[in-house]
Amino acid sequence: xxxxxxxxREKLARSLxxxxxxxxxxxxxxxxxxxxxxxxxxxxxxxxxxxxxxSIAMDLFLEKGLSDEFDFLVERTHKSESMADDIREEVNLLxxxxxxxxxxxxxxxxxLETIDEIPRSVELVLYMIQTQKxxxxxxxxxxxxxxxxxxxxxxxxxxxxxxxxxxKQEGIRALxxxxxxxxxxxxxVERRIITKVFDADLDPFLKLQLKEMVVYIGEISxxxxxxSKRVNIMAAKRRV
Amino acid sequence: MMLxxxxxxxxxxxxxxxxxxxxxxxAVASRMLKFRTAAILASACVILGALLEGQxxxxxxxxxxxxxxxxxxxxxxxxxxxxxxxxFLGLPVSASQAVVGAILGIGFINRHVNIAGLGKVLVCWxxxxxxxxxxxxxxxxxLAYIYNRISLDLVESDILLRLxxxxxxxxxxxxxxxxxxxxVTAVFVGAGYLNVPAAALVGGLSIGLGILTFSxxxxxxxxxxxVRLDPFSALVVVLAEAxxxxxxxxxxxxxxxxxxxxxxxxxxxxxxxxxxVSTRTLSNILVGxxxxxxxxxxxxxxxxxxxxxxxxxxx
Numbered sequence: 327x328x329x330x331x332x333x334x335r336e337k338l339a340r341s342l343x344x345x346x347x348x349x350x351x352x353x354x355x356x357x358x359x360x361x362x363x364x365x366x367x368x369x370x371x372x373x374x375x376x377x378x379x380x381s382i383a384m385d386l387f388l389e390k391g392l393s394d395e396f397d398f399l400v401e402r403t404h405k406s407e408s409m410a411d412d413i414r415e416e417v418n419l420l421x422x423x424x425x426x427x428x429x430x431x432x433x434x435x436x437x438l439e440t441i442d443e444i445p446r447s448v449e450l451v452l453y454m455i456q457t458q459k460x461x462x463x464x465x466x467x468x469x470x471x472x473x474x475x476x477x478x479x480x481x482x483x484x485x486x487x488x489x490x491x492x493x494k495q496e497g498i499r500a501l502x503x504x505x506x507x508x509x510x511x512x513x514x515v516e517r518r519i520i521t522k523v524f525d526a527d528l529d530p531f532l533k534l535q536l537k538e539m540v541v542y543i544g545e546i547s548x549x550x551x552x553x554s555k556r557v558n559i560m561a562a563k564r565r566v
Numbered sequence: 567m568m569l570x571x572x573x574x575x576x577x578x579x580x581x582x583x584x585x586x587x588x589x590x591x592x593a594v595a596s597r598m599l600k601f602r603t604a605a606i607l608a609s610a611c612v613i614l615g616a617l618l619e620g621q622x623x624x625x626x627x628x629x630x631x632x633x634x635x636x637x638x639x640x641x642x643x644x645x646x647x648x649x650x651x652x653x654f655l656g657l658p659v660s661a662s663q664a665v666v667g668a669i670l671g672i673g674f675i676n677r678h679v680n681i682a683g684l685g686k687v688l689v690c691w692x693x694x695x696x697x698x699x700x701x702x703x704x705x706x707x708x709l710a711y712i713y714n715r716i717s718l719d720l721v722e723s724d725i726l727l728r729l730x731x732x733x734x735x736x737x738x739x740x741x742x743x744x745x746x747x748x749x750v751t752a753v754f755v756g757a758g759y760l761n762v763p764a765a766a767l768v769g770g771l772s773i774g775l776g777i778l779t780f781s782x783x784x785x786x787x788x789x790x791x792x793v794r795l796d797p798f799s800a801l802v803v804v805l806a807e808a809x810x811x812x813x814x815x816x817x818x819x820x821x822x823x824x825x826x827x828x829x830x831x832x833x834x835x836x837x838x839x840x841x842x843v844s845t846r847t848l849s850n851i852l853v854g855x856x857x858x859x860x861x862x863x864x865x866x867x868x869x870x871x872x873x874x875x876x877x878x879x880x881x
Contacts, residue, residue: 359721427797428596430724494719564723566710566798 358425362417362434363492369413369438370485372406376445377481379403380452384474387455388467400452407445414438433560437488440556443549444481451542460535463528466519473515473543480508480550487557498561505554512547516540570635570759571751573643575772578750580649581661582612582776585746587788588807588823589738592800593731594782595789601782607732608739608781609774615743615815616770621762622818623748626687627665628756630680631673636873638757641668644866645749648858657854660822663691665749667859671866690819691855694810698829699836702806706837709802727797734801738808739777742823743770745815791831795842799834806830825851 383399390396417438421431454460462470487501523536590604633641645664652659666687673679718726750769754760760768795803807826814821828843828851835842 356721356725359725363721424597426721426724427598427728429797430720434720492719492721494717494722496717560720563796564718564720565714566706566796 358420358423362420362425365413365417365420366434366438366488366492369410369417369441370488372410372413373441373445373481373485376403376406376410376448377478379406380448381474381478383452385471388462388471391461392456392459397456400456403445403449403452407449410442410445414442429563433563437553437556437560440549440553441484444546444553447542447545447549451539451546454535454539454542458535460539461532462536463526465526466522466536469515469519469522470540470543473512473519473540476508476512476515477543477546477550480505480512480547480554483508484550484553484557487554491557491561498558502554502558505551509547509551512544516544570639571642571754571768573639573646574750574754574769577642577646577649577661577665578747578769578772579776579780580646580653581746581749582609582773582778583780584649584653584659584776584784585661585742585773585823586612586739586777586781587785588827589742589804590735591785591789591791592795592804593728593735593789594785595787596797596800598728599732599735601785604735604785605778605781607736608742609777611736611739612743612773612777613767613770615740615745616747616766616773617763619744619815620747620766620769623745623815623820624752624755624762624765626683626818627669627748627752627820630666630669630683630687631676631678631756633672633753633757635754635757635759637672637676637870638753638759640869640873641665641672641753641866642750644668644671644862644869647865648862651861652854652858657850657857659854659858660691660825661746661749662820662822663855663858664862665752665820667862668866669753670859671863672870674863675867675870686817687819690814690817690821691825694814694821694825695829695832695851697810697813698806698826699833701810702802702830702833703837705806705809706799706802706834709805710798713798727801731797731801731804734805734808738804738811738823741808741812741815743773745811745820746773746823748820795831795834799838802834803827803830806833 379399379402383396383403386393386396386399418435421435425431426434483501483505487498487505490496490498490501519540520537523533523540526533528536586605586608590599590608593599594601594604642665645661645668648664648667649659649661652664666684670679670684713723713726747766747769750772751760751765755762755765804827807823807830810826810829811821811823828847831842
């Protein structure tokens with residue numbers, strides 16, 4: 327009972343400290359840091375939009391093949407990816423204006439640089455499908471959907487992990503383990519699809535195209551795993 | 567009056583230009599703090615420290631021997647010249663050791679040296695890097711415990727470290743002023759030329775002027791050595807140096823802030839299990855310990871002899 331009361335008191339003290347910190351420090355003294363935090367959140371929100379467009383576009387492609395709607399979604403994904411680049415540039419400029427201490431600046435810049443590879447991979451997959459007029463055989467659709475689901479889940483988990491890091495909540499390591507597990511699963515599915523492609527009686531050129539697409543999709547979870555590891559290191563560095 | 571004090575003013579100016587890097591170097595070199603802000607803050611704190619707590623050190627140094635005004639001028643010029651030569655040779659120099667060396671040179675001529683006072687000073691010199699090291703180990707353990715317990719996010723941790731570094735730097739500047747002002751003007755108090763508050767004010771102002779006008783390059787160069795440490799360790803080093811120097815201020819012995827910093831860096835290395843200070847740096851300190859007072863004493867004696875030379879026209 328007394329332990330519960332002590333924990334409640336500690337939580338209350340922490341909330342009070344955080345409230346005061348937000349009001350006094352971030353609103354009056356450290357505006358650049360507050361702006362930085364909101365820019366990182368905008369970046370993550372934008373990443374969510376990219377992944378959402380990508381998911382809808384891929385579902386559409388796998389069910390109906392290439393269409394105007396797919397092209398529209400590719401365009402939307404590209405715009406979101408460009409917006410992500412703009413936000414990243416804004417963050418970098420803010421860093422050059424001396425927001426954060428040098429070590430944290432480097433950490434944040436590297437983190438965004440690593441995350442930025444995700445929308446780039448996503449765009450690569452969509453452009454490949456669009457420009458090479460790719461056709462996916464029926465027997466691969468379910469496997470590719472599974473690969474996509476796992477890859478997008480990895481990205482969602484990474485966004486959650488960054489949110490935890492920005493809000494000093496615990497559970498970063500647990501998410502790292504989940505992302506790592508998903509990434510391994512993705513590798514497994516990726517290998518399975520490629521094996522199926524080369525076992526099938528398909529045009530050799532199509533086989534190579536499909537293999538390339540699957541590798542590009544697999545790259546999304548690999549990149550998410552790299553981001554997750556970086557977040558974990560950043561969190562660990564903040565313990566002495 | 568200004569001519570008599572010129573050696574002391576130069577010494578204070580060079581002390582400010584060199585030693586401010588030990589307290590605000592990491593913050594300025596890492597661009598956490600603008601040089602102008604750091605310089606103004608450091609100068610203000612140095613003057614405050616000199617005025618509020620500079621008395622004890624002044625009493626100790628003026629008690630090491632008896633001075634005439636001429637001898638006071640000579641000892642401050644000898645110390646200033648020594649600091650310049652050692653800096654030119656690239657050896658770590660302590661203004662405190664130069665001043666004590668010069669005073670001993672004068673004492674040798676006067677055949678009067680306060681052995682008890684000298685013993686206290688020598689023990690404190692040895693104790694400065696050791697004190698910095700011990701203080702860094704204690705400060706690291708305590709601060710790490712608190713820092714890990716309050717679990718801050720990226721931005722909060724950043725802000726806290728930055729504010730703490732500014733606070734530690736200001737405290738370090740205060741301790742620097744309180745401790746090192748004696749090096750600048752104590753001999754003039756001994757010669758009866760200045761009273762203690764005036765000596766503290768003149769000394770504090772000259773150190774402050776050195777910080778404002780010439781410390782930028784040294785801050786950036788020396789600060790980079792601290793920046794190589796992680797921000798938390800840099801904070802511990804600055805804080806440990808400030809506490810160590812402040813303790814010696816209370817004891818009343820002017821010490822070297824650079825040596826306290828090197829001791830503190832060594833202490834952080836011990837806690838983290840890494841090598842932070844090269845043996846070359848340590849041997850340079852030993853060389854500085856030995857040669858700085860010796861050279862200052864020699865220059866003081868030489869200047870006194872030179873001042874007695876008279877032109878005798880040929881018959």
